[in-house]
Each structure stands twice: as C-alpha cells, then as structure tokens.
Amino acid sequence: xxxxxxxxxxxxxxxxxxxxxxxxxxxxxxxxxxxxxxxxxxxxxxxxxxxxxxxxxxxxxxxxxxxxxxxxxxxxxxxxxxxxxxxxxxxxxxxxxxxxxxxxxxxxxxxxxxxxxxxxxxxxxxxxxxxxxxxxxxxxxxxxxxxxxxxxxxxxxxxxxxxxxxxxxxxxxxxxxxxxxxxxxxxxxxxxxxxxxxxxxxxxxxxxxxxxxxxxxxxxxxxxxxxxxxxxxxxxxxxxxxxxxxxxxxxxx
Amino acid sequence: xxxxxxxxxxxxxxxxxxxxxxxxxxxxxxxxxxxxxxxxxxxxxxxxxxxxxxxxxxxxxxxxxxxxxxxxxxxxxxxxxxxxxxxxxxxxxxxxxxxxxxxxxxxxxxxxxxxxxxxxxxxxxxxxxxxxxxxxxxxxxxxxxxxxxxxxxxxxxxxxxxxxxxxxxxxxxxxxxxxxxxxxxxxxxxxxxxxxxxxxxxxxxxxxxxxxxxxxxxxxxxxxxxxxxxxxxxxxxxxxxxxxxxxxxxxxxxxxxx
Numbered sequence: 409x410x411x412x413x414x415x416x417x418x419x420x421x422x423x424x425x426x427x428x429x430x431x432x433x434x435x436x437x438x439x440x441x442x443x444x445x446x447x448x449x450x451x452x453x454x455x456x457x458x459x460x461x462x463x464x465x466x467x468x469x470x471x472x473x474x475x476x477x478x479x480x481x482x483x484x485x486x487x488x489x490x491x492x493x494x495x496x497x498x499x500x501x502x503x504x505x506x507x508x509x510x511x512x513x514x515x516x517x518x519x520x521x522x523x524x525x526x527x528x529x530x531x532x533x534x535x536x537x538x539x540x541x542x543x544x545x546x547x548x549x550x551x552x553x554x555x556x557x558x559x560x561x562x563x564x565x566x567x568x569x570x571x572x573x574x575x576x577x578x579x580x581x582x583x584x585x586x587x588x589x590x591x592x593x594x595x596x597x598x599x600x601x602x603x604x605x606x607x608x609x610x611x612x613x614x615x616x617x618x619x620x621x622x623x624x625x626x627x628x629x630x631x632x633x634x635x636x637x638x639x640x641x642x643x644x645x646x647x648x649x650x651x652x653x654x655x656x657x658x659x660x661x
Numbered sequence: 662x663x664x665x666x667x668x669x670x671x672x673x674x675x676x677x678x679x680x681x682x683x684x685x686x687x688x689x690x691x692x693x694x695x696x697x698x699x700x701x702x703x704x705x706x707x708x709x710x711x712x713x714x715x716x717x718x719x720x721x722x723x724x725x726x727x728x729x730x731x732x733x734x735x736x737x738x739x740x741x742x743x744x745x746x747x748x749x750x751x752x753x754x755x756x757x758x759x760x761x762x763x764x765x766x767x768x769x770x771x772x773x774x775x776x777x778x779x780x781x782x783x784x785x786x787x788x789x790x791x792x793x794x795x796x797x798x799x800x801x802x803x804x805x806x807x808x809x810x811x812x813x814x815x816x817x818x819x820x821x822x823x824x825x826x827x828x829x830x831x832x833x834x835x836x837x838x839x840x841x842x843x844x845x846x847x848x849x850x851x852x853x854x855x856x857x858x859x860x861x862x863x864x865x866x867x868x869x870x871x872x873x874x875x876x877x878x879x880x881x882x883x884x885x886x887x888x889x890x891x892x893x894x895x896x897x898x899x900x901x902x903x904x905x906x907x908x909x910x911x912x913x914x915x916x917x918x919x
Contacts, residue, residue, distance in 0.1 A: 458792050482798040489796075496793040498785075510797040557797075 750850020
C-alpha cells in the first residue's frame with residue numbers, strides 16, 4: 409500500500425504540492441490525472457524519494473520514506489519498478505545489459521540473470537533485442553524496454569511516469585495492454601501518471617484528479633465518467649471553458 | 662541606487678560562490694564515502710582508465726612533441742654565443758619534466774576529459790538516467806563518479822609520463838637534426854642537473870590534476886539542470902574551473918615540494 413498524508417513540496421516560491429492526501433490500496437493501480445504543472449510527476453518522485461517532501465508523510469508498504477536513511481531507501485527501492493517518461497535507458501549499454509542492471513544490484517547474475525532478462529523482454533514483446541542498443545529501437549520499443557527493466561526484479565510496486573506520452577494511439581494501446589497484463593500477472597501496486605484519459609480508464613482501478621497541488625477528486629473510472637464535477641468534465645472533454653478562471657479565445661476580457 | 666545595485670550583485674556572487682564551495686565539499690565527502698562501495702565502482706574503473714587514459718594519449722603526445730621542438734629551438738636561439746649549447750638539453754628536460762609536460766597535458770585533458778565527463782553525466786542527469794540508477798538501488802556516485810576520479814588519478818600520471826618522454830625525445834631529435842648539437846651533448850645537458858625527484862614531481866602533479874579534472878567534471882555534470890542548455894553550461898564551467906584549478910595546484914605544488 410502507498411499512502412501520502414499532508415504532503416507538501418515547493419521549489420522556491422512555486423508551491424507544487426499543498427498538503428496532498430492520497431492512498432493506493434495494495435494490488436491496485438491508481439491513475440493520477442491533472443493539468444501540466446499540477447505536480448503529478450513531483451508526486452511520483454516523492455513516493456520514490458527521488459525528491460524529499462517539505463512536509464507530510466509518505467508511506468510505502470508500511471515504511472516511512474521521509475525519515476528512512478539512504479540504506480533503507482535503497483532496500484525499499486529494490487521492491488519498486490519505475491518507468492520513466494523517456495525510458496531513461498543507458499545509451500552505452502545494450503538492451504539486455506540495461507534490463508539486467510536491477511538484477512546485478514540485487515546480486516543476481518549469470519544464467520539466472522540472463523533467463524530473467526529474456527523473460528522480461530519477452531513479456532513486453534521485445535524478444536531478440538537483447539544485443540541491440542537503445543538508439544536502434546523506436547520510441548515505443550524503448551518505452552517497452554524501460555518497462556522490462558522496471559519489472560525484471562519482480563517488484564511489488566510499479567510507478568509509471570507518462571508511459572504513453574509521445575506515442576501514437578496504437579502503440580499507446582499496446583503499452584496500456586501491457587500494463588493491464590502486468591498488473592494481472594504480478595499483482596503489483598501501481599501509480600500511473602498520465603494525461604491520457606483513455607489510458608487511465610483502461611489501466612487503473614481508481615482515478616485521481618490533482619488540482620493546484622491537492623487531490624480534487626478520486627473514484628473509479630465509472631465514477632469519473634459519470635461525474636458532473638466541472639473540473640472533471642473539463643478534463644475529460646478537454647474543454648478549457650469549463651475550467652474555472654481559464655480564459656479561452658473569444659472570451660470577453 | 663547604483664551602490665545598492667553593486668552591493669546586491671556582490672551579495673549574489675558571494676552567495677553563489679559559497680553555494681558552489683558548499684556543494685563541492687558535500688560532493689567530495691560523498692565521493693570519499695562511496696569509495697567503500699567497491700562492488701559498484703570496481704567493474705567500471707578499467708573501462709574509465711581506457712577512456713580517460715589510453716584514448717587521451719594521442720592528444721597528449723601531439724602537444725608534448727611540439728612543445729619539445731619549440732623549446733629546443735627557442736633555447737638554442739637564446740643560448741647561441743652566450744651559453745654552451747648543451748644547455749639546450751638542460752632546458753628542454755627541466756622545462757618539460759617540471760612544468761610544461763604535466764601542466765600542458767593537464768590543460769589538454771581538462772578540455773578533453775573534463776568536458777566529456779561533465780557532458781556525459783550532465784546528459785544522464787537531464788534524461789533521468791541518474792534517477793534510474795537511484796531507482797535500481799545503485800549509488801550513482803559510486804557508479805558514475807568514483808570510477809572516473811580513480812581512473813583520472815591513475816591515468817593522468819601514465820599519460821603525463823609518456824608526454825614527458827615524447828617532449829624530451831622531440832627536443833633531442835630537433836637538436837641533432839636542426840641545431841649544431843650532438844646526441845652526446847644533448848644527453849650531457851639532460852643529465853647535468855637531473856635529480857630523481859624531477860621524475861616523481863610531475864607524476865605527483867599529474868595525479869592531482871587527474872583528481873581535479875575528473876571530480877570537477879563530475880560535480881558539474883551531476884548537478885546539471887535545464888536540459889541541453891544546462892549541459893552546455895555545465896561543460897563550459899567544468900573546463901574553465903578545471904583549468905584554473907590546475908594552475909592554482911601547479912603553484913601550490915611548487916611552493917610545497919620544490
């Protein structure tokens with residue numbers, strides 16, 4: 409389970425998260441929606457302790473990420489998989505070496521590492537790419553390689569930072585299908601940061617909408633579809649005129 | 662109003678300078694603290710020695726050869742008719758070993774190695790590869806920084822030793838082929854004021870230059886922000902600061918060791 413309580417994070421005068429409360433039940437995936445700059449990626453980085461919160465508590469599987477020392481944080485991260493927005497593969501390493509990196513850290517090498525790497529690559533449909541370099545792959549394939557690296561150590565928690573951004577709809581749907589299948593097969597707890605409503609509805613058990621650094625609404629995909637909340641409607645329908653305070657072309661000044 | 666502006670500027674510069682010193686001190690502490698993580702940096706170090714050392718040999722030799730040639734010609738021009746010409750050997754050997762060999766090699770490698778490290782780690786930072794290492798529970802400093810710093814400390818003296826040989830060799834060939842000087846006379850000059858410490862001194866300097874160039878490059882790369890422009894800024898700052906620190910260290914070693 410992942411729980412955030414009263415989490416605040418600022419960068420100088422920019423207050424990105426303002427007392428955010430959020431909970432992700434074990435084995436479920438929460439999709440976090442929100443406008444650009446509303447703190448979605450910052451939230452994910454705080455969960456992983458890539459950023460330290462200014463105030464509040466972040467709890468991952470019952471362990472406090474805020475007060476944990478570096479050694480404890482590394483132990484918790486061994487149970488996490490993080491899918492970066494642009495995959496963050498190491499250009500100088502082959503795909504197989506990239507995917508093997510978490511295993512090497514966990515002390516798994518040799519034939520076992522090779523078998524698990526091949527298994528992870530097969531799960532994301534990248535058989536036969538082990539000896540290729542990231543530059544040889546398309547954007548969608550690189551993202552899938554990033555997912556393979558995130559799942560190779562069989563983590564309990566999967567954090568996805570906009571895994572379908574910049575992809576065509578078909579490739580995006582492939583990635584969504586992959587996330588659904590991984591959730592079913594691995595039972596991991598997940599947070600999915602996305603702007604893609606369809607992706608959120610396909611993958612997530614629960615959906616949350618962030619606004620101005622706070623949780624505005626949370627519910628099932630069906631709750632969101634049926635909601636009359638103006639912010640949810642504005643977001644789902646892509647209508648700036650429904651967003652409070654938003655000026656759109658043609659509005660009177 | 663103008664005075665206020667000047668004071669504000671001084672204040673900002675002072676704050677920025679202190680912040681850099683603080684960040685550098687913290688970084689050095691982290692690097693030292695990470696040396697115990699040999700399982701992480703050990704396997705990376707051989708590759709870095711090759712990239713930092715062996716790949717730098719051509720540029721170091723190129724600089725050393727032309728330095729040796731020019732030193733021989735200039736000293737001959739200065740000494741002719743005043744001082745016996747075998748002093749060309751003295752000047753070439755002493756200048757190359759004590760000063761020009763290690764310092765010019767250090768400056769050249771600050772450009773080549775320092776810029777490379779800052780740009781590589783900086784790019785990894787802005788493309789979240791450093792974060793990816795952290796998420797895989799690797800210590801990024803042990804993985805990225807320590808092997809480069811150790812490789813710098815090991816490789817710079819090796820490259821410098823080769824540069825010393827090339828510089829003196831080039832001075833000798835120039836002397837016997839272009840000047841009215843025999844090999845025996847050149848060697849007599851080289852041996853005249855030779856002290857075994859003359860060989861240790863440039864290697865000590867080179868090791869310290871290697872540590873500074875790699876650590877400064879890594880520091881700036883590690884703290885890069887702001888995308889491609891930030892990588893460019895980090896690279897420029899790393900090279901400029903490395904060059905300045907090499908000259909400062911050169912003076913410090915002269916005071917301390919000579």
